Amino acid sequence: xxxxxxxxxxxxxxxxxxxxxxxxxxxxxxxxxxxxxxxxxxxxxxxxxxxxxxxxxxxxxxxxxxxxxxxxxxxxxxxxxxxxxxxxxxxxxxxxxxxxxxxxxxxxxxxxxxxxxxxxxxxxxxxxxxxxxxxxxxxxxxxxxxxxxxxxxxxxxxxxxxxxxxxxxxxxxxxxxxxxxxxxxxxxxxxxxxxxxxxxxxxxxxxxxxxxxxxxxxxxxxxxxxxxxxxxxxxxxxxxxxxxxxxxxxxxxxxxxxxxxxxxxxxxxxxxxxxxxxxxxxxxxxxxxxxxxxxxxxxxxxxxxxxxxxxxxxxxxxxxxxxxxxxxxxxxxxxxxxxxxxxxxxxxxxxxxxxxxxxxxxxxxxxxxxxxxxxxxxxxxxxxxxxxxxxxxxxxxxxxxxxxxxxxxxxxxxxxxxxxxxxxxxxxxxxxxxxxxxxxx
Numbered sequence: 001x002x003x004x005x006x007x008x009x010x011x012x013x014x015x016x017x018x019x020x021x022x023x024x025x026x027x028x029x030x031x032x033x034x035x036x037x038x039x040x041x042x043x044x045x046x047x048x049x050x051x052x053x054x055x056x057x058x059x060x061x062x063x064x065x066x067x068x069x070x071x072x073x074x075x076x077x078x079x080x081x082x083x084x085x086x087x088x089x090x091x092x093x094x095x096x097x098x099x100x101x102x103x104x105x106x107x108x109x110x111x112x113x114x115x116x117x118x119x120x121x122x123x124x125x126x127x128x129x130x131x132x133x134x135x136x137x138x139x140x141x142x143x144x145x146x147x148x149x150x151x152x153x154x155x156x157x158x159x160x161x162x163x164x165x166x167x168x169x170x171x172x173x174x175x176x177x178x179x180x181x182x183x184x185x186x187x188x189x190x191x192x193x194x195x196x197x198x199x200x201x202x203x204x205x206x207x208x209x210x211x212x213x214x215x216x217x218x219x220x221x222x223x224x225x226x227x228x229x230x231x232x233x234x235x236x237x238x239x240x241x242x243x244x245x246x247x248x249x250x251x252x253x254x255x256x257x258x259x260x261x262x263x264x265x266x267x268x269x270x271x272x273x274x275x276x277x278x279x280x281x282x283x284x285x286x287x288x289x290x291x292x293x294x295x296x297x298x299x300x301x302x303x304x305x306x307x308x309x310x311x312x313x314x315x316x317x318x319x320x321x322x323x324x325x326x327x328x329x330x331x332x333x334x335x336x337x338x339x340x341x342x343x344x345x346x347x348x349x350x351x352x353x354x355x356x357x358x359x360x361x362x363x364x365x366x367x368x369x370x371x372x373x374x375x376x377x378x379x380x381x382x383x384x385x386x387x388x389x390x391x392x393x394x395x396x397x398x399x400x401x402x403x404x405x406x407x408x409x410x411x412x413x414x415x416x417x418x419x420x421x422x423x424x425x426x427x428x429x430x431x432x433x434x435x436x437x438x439x440x441x
Contacts, residue, residue, distance in 0.1 A: 015053040016084065016112075017044050019095040020061045020072055035272070035305045044095035046222070047120050051127050056087055070109065071102045077109050084110055093120055097273075117273060118145060133196050140189045147182050212253065212407070213380050214263045216289040218317070219298035220309040221269030224335040228298055228363035229266040232373070251288075256377040257370070260407065260423070265292065272312045290320050294379055295330045301348060301360075302339035331357055331379055333372055338362040385429050389420040398435075405431065 019041040037060050045058045061072050070077050071094065084092070091113045092106070098116035106114045115123070122145060125138040217225045233252035250266045265288050289295060295317070299310055310332075322329075334352060337345055337360050345360070352358040359375050361368030386409070391398050393416055402408060406424030413419075424432070 012052065012054045013090040014056050014088070015048045016080070016087075016089045016092045017041070017048055017055050017058040017095065018061055018072075018080075018092065019044050019059075020063055020066075022066070023062055023064060035308050039303075039305050040095065044093060044117070044120075047117075047124060048093055050124050053091070053093075056089060057083070067102075069102065070105050071096065071098055077106065081110050084112055088112075091115060093117075095120075121271065133193070136189050136192055136196070140186060140193065143182050143186050143189070147186075212261045212263045213293035214265060214288070214291065215254075215294045215296055215376060215380075216265045216267060216292035217296050217298055218267060218289055218313060219269060220300065220303075220313055221271050223269065223298045223300040223309070224363045225269065225298045226266055228333065228335065228361070228369075229264060231363050231366055231369055233264055254373075256373055258377060259409070260377065260380075262376070262380070265289075270313050270316045272308070286320055289317070290322065293329075294376060295322070296376070297330055297332045298335050298363075299332055300336050301334045302336040328379065328382065331359070331372075331375060333363075334358055334360045335363055337367060338365050384423055385426055386421060386423045387429055387432065389418075389422055389432075391418040391420065392416075393418055401435070402432070 019037060021037045021040075041058055041060055045055050048055050061076055063072055063076075067073060080092075089112055092110055093115055094106070095117050097118065098106070098114070103114050103116065122138065122142050126135075126142065128134075217229060219225050229250070229252070232254050251263055254262050254264045256262060267286065267289055297310070297313060299306055303309060317323075334348055337348075340348070349360050352360050356375065356378070359368055359372045361372050363369070387406075389402065393413060395418075399418065402420065402422050405428045406422040408420055408422050410421040411418060
């Protein structure tokens with residue numbers, strides 16, 4: 001690589017961020033789904049910065065209706081073309097769903113690379129994935145997205161660094177992509193991910209033999225999940241004020257106030273308008289959420305659109321088949337209390353005190369975290385009983401059964417017998433009692 005090519009490769013890429021808004025949709029949206037356009041533009045800017053793009057300009061574009069050819073009006077397109085001529089950019093990010101035809105027409109008019117919201121999210125995921133599983137999941141989602149956009153270049157296979165091809169590649173040429181090759185690659189990736197699913201199932205069964213309950217952290221991206229994970233586990237998982245700072249799942253053992261151990265799982269953040277094929281691609285990762293005993297929903301209570309963000313999270317959970325109408329499986333951690341005015345903090349604390357499914361915390365300074373651990377323990381203990389068991393010292397089969405199906409809290413030997421205190425679910429306790437009845441029948 002020549003010196004000029006190295007300088008070009010290392011140059012900070014410049015971006016223009018646009019968030020189109022249809023005027024009539026704002027008033028029509030329900031209150032809990034309504035987002036301020038300014039907040040949406042800020043989020044889109046944050047997504048761009050998450051992959052080290054320099055945002056030279058960010059703008060709301062008000063339209064009366066989507067244009068089939070260019071999404072936005074021709075006058076605005078011409079205005080943007082003049083701006084880009086005077087302020088060259090590497091990529092124009094349109095924070096909306098853009099069709100392949102609209103994308104091509106915008107690129108011709110603006111003389112710049114154009115990507116939509118889905119493309120930007122995929123680029124971030126491609127840049128952040130570290131494990132083989134994560135990269136396979138991103139590539140699957142990206143290929144599925146690209147299959148309908150054969151007018152675009154597919155260049156990531158020729159790159160040696162992170163990302164998946166929107167923001168780099170050999171020159172500006174549009175490469176022809178063979179749909180059959182994409183289909184074959186998708187089939188291979190799905191087969192590899194199926195192996196990942198089977199491996200995860202084996203790991204999950206292995207954990208069930210040491211039956212620590214699993215608590216999965218979920219939440220809108222940048223809600224503070226990884227910061228809370230680090231606070232509760234004393235770990236050093238990457239946590240930064242960035243959208244999608246966490247992509248690959250991480251698990252650690254946490255000890256609750258009673259001494260009981262749980263497994264805490266940190267997962268990828270959710271976001272509004274998350275592409276369905278991206279959710280499908282990450283299903284192997286999200287299976288940890290599906291199988292969790294308790295879901296800890298971390299919310300950024302300092303965000304102006306916190307209610308709409310919460311709805312987005314619950315929509316994704318619903319798409320995974322998780323419905324918590326009883327309120328027994330989801331606990332909300334109302335995070336970033338340190339950023340709230342005293343009056344609002346007091347109001348939230350009063351609201352949380354009136355029911356058991358929310359705790360006000362600050363993952364940054366640790367306030368509220370001891371109460372959160374107590375609440376987690378209480379929710380996990382709703383279906384838990386403790387048994388005092390006496391076994392013959394040589395009854396290894398019974399001892400192994402108890403370790404597989406419960407948590408041995410205490411065990412000591414007394415007069416040739418083992419005295420145990422074992423915690424387990426009511427269902428497992430019933431199985432144990434039936435097992436003992438059969439043994440003594």
